[in-house]
């Protein structure tokens with residue numbers, strides 16, 4: 001079994017390396033960036049010819065949500081055109097694609113848990129281009145798993161947990177949005193969930209939602225981070241209107257994970273338990 005990981009140097013790619021090595025998972029391939037630009041068709045063709053993967057995990061993405069609003073062309077290339085190229089090569093080479101997407105495909109204006117079958121209606125460029133990427137993958141390749149996840153963090157790369165710990169080390173007080181609700185996901189848990197899909201051998205292709213268990217706000221998440229790391233910071237809950245950002249974010253983007261849990265018979269860790277694990281890795 002050969003599993004080619006694209007976007008290997010990012011947060012999720014790093015977590016796949018970690019999870020794969022802890023589990024002694026056979027066949028994972030993490031190519032150098034120079035030979036795995038997902039916008040370079042010839043380079044990817046060479047990589048597919050060389051490695052002949054059975055599975056491809058696409059972790060490559062344009063993830064700077066605010067910057068995307070002013071960098072639409074590049075964001076769309078990476079989040080839509082790149083996945084299209086990868087899906088086409090998987091189709092030609094008989095590989096299954098595991099493509100990662102986001103809760104930000106949802107508008108988030110209701111408090112119902114979002115199901116895989118719900119209509120997506122993104123409200124920012126990042127979410128829109130990620131949805132376009134999902135659609136291109138589904139159109140070109142039957143053998144695909146699209147995993148929508150949310151609020152990823154880990155000991156690797158840039159994320160909300162590391163930002164809070166950095167800010168908390170310098171400041172006595174921080175204001176954090178309390179009226180955007182979602183679920184954090186430890187990227188190591190997601191990496192394991194992806195490996196579990198591969199290991200299961202199941203072929204019920206399509207979209208799956210995966211985050212940690214539970215529901216929280218960015219404010220409560222920040223409180224949890226400081227509580228667990230025993231950092232003394234006064235966290236003030238603020239409304240979205242008090243923290244203007246270039247991109248609009250969904251108010252409520254909690255996803256229903258029933259399909260993942262029943263298809264793969266796997267239990268998912270509660271967000272705070274996983275946060276403790278991550279913070280223990282950072283200390």
Ligand SMILES: NC(=O)C1=CN([C@@H]2O[C@H](COP(=O)(O)OP(=O)(O)OC[C@H]3O[C@@H](n4cnc5c(N)ncnc54)[C@H](OP(=O)(O)O)[C@@H]3O)[C@@H](O)[C@H]2O)C=CC1
Pocket residue numbers: 006007008009010011012013036037038039058059060061062063078082100101102103130149150151152153157158
């Ligand atoms: N981070 C989050 O909170 C969430 C992420 N997701 C999704 O999860 C997936 C993984 O995200 P995460 O690991 O956090 O993101 P990162 O931004 O940490 O990693 C993305 C990686 O993609 C690479 N990349 C960008 N453009 C290209 C390209 N043309 N060719 C090859 N690689 C490229 C980046 O390289 P470089 O840094 O050099 O540009 C980076 O290493 C993405 O699909 C994202 O949309 C979903 C929900 C939440």
Ligand SMILES: Cc1cn([C@H]2C[C@H](O)[C@@H](COP(=O)(O)OP(=O)(O)O[C@H]3O[C@@H](C)C(=O)[C@@H](O)[C@H]3O)O2)c(=O)[nH]c1=O
Pocket residue numbers: 063064065102103104149150151152159160163174175176177180218243245249
């Ligand atoms: C730093 C900071 C952020 N915030 C708010 C802004 C925002 O609403 C929220 C999170 O901010 P961030 O910029 O870290 O996170 P953001 O980039 O919005 O996170 C999103 O990234 C993409 C890639 C996804 O796919 C989403 O699931 C989600 O994880 O916290 C505060 O309220 N106070 C602060 O001091």
